[in-house]
Amino acid sequence: MSLASGRAYLAIPGPSVMPEEVLRAMHRAAPNIYEGALIEMTAGLIPDLRAVARTKGNVAIYIANGHGAWEASLANTVAPGERVLVPATGRFGHGWAEVAELRGIEAEILDFGKRSAVDLDRVEAALRADKNHAIRAVLATHADTSTSVLNDIAGLRAVLDATGHPALLMADCIASLACDRFEMDAWGVDVMVAGSQKGLMVPPGLAFVFFSERAAAARARMERVSRYWDWTNRADPQVFYQYFGGTAPTHHLYGLRAALDLIAGEGIEAIWHRHEVLARAIWAACETWGERGPLELNIADPALRSRAVTALRIGAPHGSALRQWVQDNAGVTLGIGLGMAEPGDPAWHGFFRIGHMGHVNAHMILGALGAIEAGMQALDIPHGQGGLAAAAAEVARGSAVAG
Ligand SMILES: *Cc1c(COP(=O)(O)O)cnc(C)c1O
Secondary structure: OOOOOOOOEEEOOOOOOOOHHHHHHHOOOOOOOOOOHHHHHHHHHHHHHHHHHOOOOEEEEEEOOHHHHHHHHHHOOOOOOOEEEEEEOOHHHHHHHHHHHHOOOEEEEEEOOOOOOOOHHHHHHHHHHOOOOOEEEEEEEOEEOOOOEEOOHHHHHHHHHHHOOOOEEEEEOOOOOOOOOOOOOOOOOOEEEEEOOOOOOOOOOEEEEEEOHHHHHHHHOOOOOOOOOOOHHHHOOOOHHHHOOOOOOHHHHHHHHHHHHHHHHHOHHHHHHHHHHHHHHHHHHHHHHOOOOOOEEOOOOHHHEOOOEEEEEOOOOHHHHHHHHHHHHHOEEEEEOOOOOOOOOHHHHHEEEEEOOOOOOHHHHHHHHHHHHHHHHHOOOOOOOOHHHHHHHHHHHHHHOOO
16 A cells, blocks of 8 residues: 555656646647747747846757756867866766866866865865966856755856956856856856756756857857857857757747746746745754754755755665655655765665755645655654654745745
8 A cells, every 4th residue: 555646746856847837838749840939939938048047148058968068068168188177066066077078178176075065265276276277167066966065156256256267167057047046147157057857847858058258259269169069059040940950859948938937927036035945944854853863964054055955864774765665655756865875885875865946835845844754754764853843834934035
């Protein structure tokens, strides 16, 4: 017997829950890609994407996942043999660095481990040591989805300015866009990469690269950029197919249109507020449970936590057992721990993550937390009492504050 029948909640940090509006918009016959509604609709996506990223800059769309966005960001700006600086705060920083290295780019990695944010002083020292300005770009992860740390992107801009270093500032917002506050222009970001399947609530398959005029100038001095990754025509197409370097991702575009309508209807500030309150509810529950027993938030300082994903440590085998229990008994699928231990190592089973990005509301979060508490009871995992009440109190408090 199971209590899991009913609507499931995929609470992993991407792909995220898809709104009915997005699913319905995608359920249609193949549209004409040469004329008509699709062409007009696509042009209308661009200003709305800019609004979500808080930029007046350019945007190129790729039929790709986040890895494709990483590839595109570097293909347009940094040549083989040149150097980038990568402050890494989890798996995703290292992932972007690997993409750079396989393009023949030298990646200087500053590793901040698995439980800390970027230390701006160390970045400053690395930039000051680079007297000849060989570093072309700083590749920073805004929310690192493996550790759930949130990095200070505006702080990195301040360090670049203070050192007078001309490197481009690049931000990976694949997990954070439309979840954690992000201000591309105000924070002085030159290149920002995002994907469709997290805060934007669309299936995986669209990658976005936003870029400033400074980044466009870096593209102009590149000797060669491969046809597919070149962002020039994508961001300024003369004919429709150039948006996508080939056939348009027709149904994803309809889904994206519906998602951007939802985002505009709610308002980006209200969306950030919703994510903030729901994240606080999760943290409150986890901190209370952690007063007794093995559960612990991976990032101790609330100011350094993402509002899109929460990484937890609970000790092996509890992490895997709890994920299995809530999936089988409550219809909630939690994320695996990522980058905390090697698969095959028994310690791997001691971690899990909660994805709370995009189309999530208070009852989904309170429900997921209730399922986790029930799982800890069923599995005899010791935990502090009152976690759900603490979460409810955060929701009550947050609802009283105008979003
Ligand atoms: C999900 C994610 C990626 C990778 O995206 P894919 O679509 O899986 O290629 C990269 N960076 C961050 C921060 C992410 O959350």
